[in-house]
Ligand SMILES: Cc1cc2nc3c(=O)[nH]c(=O)nc-3n(C[C@H](O)[C@H](O)[C@H](O)COP(=O)(O)O)c2cc1C
Ligand code: SF4
């Protein structure tokens with residue numbers, strides 16, 4: 001059996017309650033850290049573990065913690081990023097809903113390491129019901145002496161609060177999140193200064209993903225070196241993968257980093273293969289922002305080596321032939337999928353979610369959406385494909401936050417690997433599926449001269 | 461809400477507002493604006509009118525513009541009236557792959573409205589939204605606090621019928 005560190009008890013009845021969680025060994029890391037370790041020793045274990053941020057960027061967590069400025073007399077904050085809005089990603093919700101105390105425990109142990117006396121969990125507004133689950137767990141933790149004044153009789157005190165958002169993907173970007181937590185619009189800040197120096201209310205702040213903070217629990221319990229024994233190279237430990245799309249068994253899987261991609265997709269232990277016996281066409285391996293790869297390149301690298309579920313193997317070949325592990329949002333598409341339409345879907349998403357501060361992102365996402373829309377409507381030209389390429393290349397590196405890149409990369413990758421499909425749509429619009437259907441659904445006038453394709457459903 | 465009704469939170473909500481403000485350091489009460497707008501939207505008929513936003517500003521001792529600019533940024537805040545049941549269907553990739561368009565079309569047909577519209581009886585508003593973090597149980601929709609997952613056309617029919625029978629406003633703050 002592959003090793004599990006986070007979802008060890010996710011199916012135990014009542015694991016969402018304090019009593020059962022505690023019976024299963026919960027809160028041991030808080031006891032160990034507060035009673036037998038200095039804060040720096042906790043950070044040291046996290047460094048040794050090789051843990052990398054699970055929110056998408058994969059930045060080493062121990063290093064991030066050691067960058068936290070510690071000016072005397074100034075409060076420091078730990079903020080948990082539970083905004084989880086990257087399309088294809090739903091692991092944090094699963095973890096919080098099933099085992100809320102694991103996140104609370106991780107928050108206490110991590111806050112101790114960072115010297116934070118007040119910490120926040122910022123959760124996307126749509127997860128309101130999950131915020132209630134967390135609040136209940138926090139109440140139980142206070143009632144049992146794990147939060148509040150002088151925890152376990154030590155001189156360490158901590159208050160923990162849940163803050164809800166209100167619908168904005170951009171608030172997952174850490175500085176936008178901090179703005180939102182300050183009660184403002186979620187506009188990302190220009191960096192530097194980084195949150196480690198000037199974050200929440202100008203104070204030094206660490207922002208970490210839900211899964212990252214949960215992983216601190218097994219790291220402290222078992223030691224960083226033990227954790228680092230799992231995985232391959234610099235991809236240590238386990239990772240939660242959200243699997244969705246045309247697979248037999250969608251869901252959240254905790255994998256040991258290093259599982260071959262082919263095994264992950266086709267073995268019954270994980271995704272269980274493609275639905276309805278169809279062939280696989282493409283995979284978006286790490287959430288909507290990462291480059292899409294066709295079947296050949298997701299299963300094997302350009303060098304012909306089997307691709308593994310690790311940060312390094314998935315990015316092997318750079319953007320020419322590789323992708324990224326990202327948030328672990330693994331979307332599988334079968335042979336019937338229109339790559340152009342999927343790209344339009346993603347691009348509409350980024351246009352909708354752009355905060356609007358930077359022209360290349362605000363305008364570029366809109367232009368790309370419109371051009372893809374035009375191609376899907378059967379009015380595209382070859383020049384449109386080149387124009388798409390040109391626009392995406394002018395967003396990258398020219399914006400305040402990485403949403404610009406997140407919007408540009410999928411466009412580049414889809415054209416790079418599936419240009420033939422774009423050209424087919426341009427040359428032979430009849431090959432486009434569901435065109436009128438699309439217009440009607442979106443409440444738009446159906447332009448004259450569209451190919452006459454049978455509709456599955458109609459809105460009157 | 462009739463125009464002459466006084467806008468004021470219930471005593472329970474007011475107590476909650478005071479509790480929320482204490483989550484932040486002295487003088488940083490503005491941080492509570494989003495949670496309080498949620499509370500206001502749930503309590504004042506499912507949307508945020510200008511007088512309601514002004515009331516929230518007065519509670520937090522901030523300028524009304526500071527509330528408007530927040531309310532207009534976040535997609536969960538309704539700046540116009542909506543039906544008692546706001547049906548939010550996810551139409552992002554994973555849900556689209558598994559038939560979200562058919563779900564939207566079916567609801568639209570059944571209710572006689574298009575996305576963005578409200579039924580004449582004020583019961584339903586249909587809205588398409590972006591990924592709600594439920595891609596493994598696609599297609600899905602949210603109504604109030606509740607996620608309805610692994611949808612089929614039949615499930616959707618039953619759901620809408622039940623809601624109509626229940627005839628109750630759904631809010632994000634509902635206990636589910
Ligand atoms: C547009 C955008 C959206 C993001 N969304 C999320 C998110 O929903 N959850 C998350 O943990 N990180 C998200 N991030 C990454 C955060 O900025 C940040 O790197 C992360 O929370 C750090 O935590 P980690 O080091 O534990 O991964 C996003 C970044 C960008 C640019
Ligand atoms: S890149 Fe886009 S989302 Fe990011 S700050 Fe600029 S406009 Fe806003």
Ligand code: FES
Nearest residue numbers: 550555592594595
């Ligand atoms: S794509 Fe619909 S919930 Fe994620």
